[in-house]
Amino acid sequence: MSNESAKPVRFGLIGSGGIAKVHVDALARIPQAQLAAIYSVDPVSACRLLDSDSAAAAANDDDVLLCDSVESLLGQDAAVDAVLIATPSGLHAEGAIPALRAGKHVLCEKPLEIQSGRIRSMIAEASQQNRILAGLLPLRCGVGAQVIRRAVEQGRFGRLTFLSARIKWWREPSYYEASAWRGKWSLDGGGALMNQGIHAVDLLLWLGGQVTQVSALSGQLVHTGIEVEDTLAANLRYASGALGTITAATSCYPGLDFMLEISGDRGTAVLVDDRIQDWRFADEKPEDEAIRAGNLGGEIRGGSSDPAAISCEGHRQQIADFCEAVRGSSRDSIIEGDEAGAAVAVVEAAYRSARSGKAENVEELS
Ligand SMILES: NC(=O)c1ccc[n+]([C@@H]2O[C@H](COP(=O)([O-])OP(=O)(O)OC[C@H]3O[C@@H](n4cnc5c(N)ncnc54)[C@H](O)[C@@H]3O)[C@@H](O)[C@H]2O)c1
Numbered sequence: 001m002s003n004e005s006a007k008p009v010r011f012g013l014i015g016s017g018g019i020a021k022v023h024v025d026a027l028a029r030i031p032q033a034q035l036a037a038i039y040s041v042d043p044v045s046a047c048r049l050l051d052s053d054s055a056a057a058a059a060n061d062d063d064v065l066l067c068d069s070v071e072s073l074l075g076q077d078a079a080v081d082a083v084l085i086a087t088p089s090g091l092h093a094e095g096a097i098p099a100l101r102a103g104k105h106v107l108c109e110k111p112l113e114i115q116s117g118r119i120r121s122m123i124a125e126a127s128q129q130n131r132i133l134a135g136l137l138p139l140r141c142g143v144g145a146q147v148i149r150r151a152v153e154q155g156r157f158g159r160l161t162f163l164s165a166r167i168k169w170w171r172e173p174s175y176y177e178a179s180a181w182r183g184k185w186s187l188d189g190g191g192a193l194m195n196q197g198i199h200a201v202d203l204l205l206w207l208g209g210q211v212t213q214v215s216a217l218s219g220q221l222v223h224t225g226i227e228v229e230d231t232l233a234a235n236l237r238y239a240s241g242a243l244g245t246i247t248a249a250t251s252c253y254p255g256l257d258f259m260l261e262i263s264g265d266r267g268t269a270v271l272v273d274d275r276i277q278d279w280r281f282a283d284e285k286p287e288d289e290a291i292r293a294g295n296l297g298g299e300i301r302g303g304s305s306d307p308a309a310i311s312c313e314g315h316r317q318q319i320a321d322f323c324e325a326v327r328g329s330s331r332d333s334i335i336e337g338d339e340a341g342a343a344v345a346v347v348e349a350a351y352r353s354a355r356s357g358k359a360e361n362v363e364e365l366s
Pocket residue numbers: 014015016017018019020039040041042045086087088089090091109110111136137138179195307310
């Protein structure tokens with residue numbers, strides 16, 4: 001390994017709210033990463049974040065530069081190699097594009113952005129600057145999700161026929177009141193599907209391939225103080241011909257565990273949070289019994305009722321993979337911009353359908 005590739009990747013973090021804390025906790029657990037600088041519009045919360053033990057560990061004994069603007073974080077003073085975007089969803093492009101233009105690699109929170117047009121601009125900038133743009137979608141790191149993905153790759157489900165996901169979660173009204181951006185079209189880009197359900201949409205695409213058509217119904221049933229849906233049901237058609245459904249809600253007290261079901265003409269699996277609940281195949285293998293017994297470990301939790309209950313393990317894995325890609329190793333494990341953005345295009349089609357009352361085609365990003 002060259003000296004260059006042995007150096008830690010120095011991160012600038014934009015944002016200092018709930019998920020930024022998860023980023024700092026994750027950085028503290030990654031030897032090849034270093035927290036070098038932070039910028040937030042709210043310097044008080046940024047200082048609080050920097051005072052934590054995790055921030056000290058993430059900084060590898062160096063000082064973390066507290067910046068007063070994005071420009072300062074991207075300028076020479078901060079000496080960052082890559083930028084983590086942890087701002088409200090509708091501001092991701094606003095941080096990512098200048099960062100890419102300044103020659104930084106970018107790892108961005110979900111959803112990658114709230115509009116396909118902005119996502120195309122981010123992808124184009126990354127390509128022009130020859131920098132990495134990747135998304136954070138930590139539910140992919142769950143051991144249950146990984147086991148299902150391997151079975152898909154091995155063709156164990158046969159011809160895929162039905163893939164469904166359920167994020168019937170609960171959020172207290174205080175969740176929306178705590179941050180002015182949540183529940184607003186301009187900054188959240190939607191409600192239960194764009195914010196919470198995006199994880200499920202991404203897993204469905206990862207396992208089932210491209211979705212081409214969506215037909216959706218949405219409602220605002222409980223959280224009447226917001227602009228967006230708190231309850232949504234959609235039917236999906238995959239490019240492969242498979243069908244599926246997705247239900248996303250923040251209106252279902254006390255919040256059910258995340259669930260995903262995948263079936264084909266040779267097998268079925270059911271994932272509940274990060275546990276395999278059902279695992280049946282026409283061609284039984286010796287390892288199947290252990291998978292059914294639930295001996296997989298795993299600590300990726302979905303946050304069905306409490307967004308603060310999210311573990312940092314998925315972020316740790318995805319930031320560590322991103323560091324390896326930045327240092328020139330394989331990019332296979334990162335979720336590149338077009339892949340992370342594909343889930344947003346499905347969400348947009350669902351919203352168009354809920355408005356038009358018709359099935360809508362999913363627009364391609366490229
Ligand atoms: N991957 C996950 O599991 C997960 C979980 C929660 C949130 N998120 C995503 O993370 C992002 C942030 O969510 P959150 O829950 O941390 O929100 P939050 O409201 O807790 O924090 C947002 C932060 O951004 C800062 N900010 C606002 N505008 C800014 C700007 N223009 N420049 C710099 N900083 C700015 C705010 O001061 C605040 O510190 C969202 O996109 C959300 O979808 C991801």
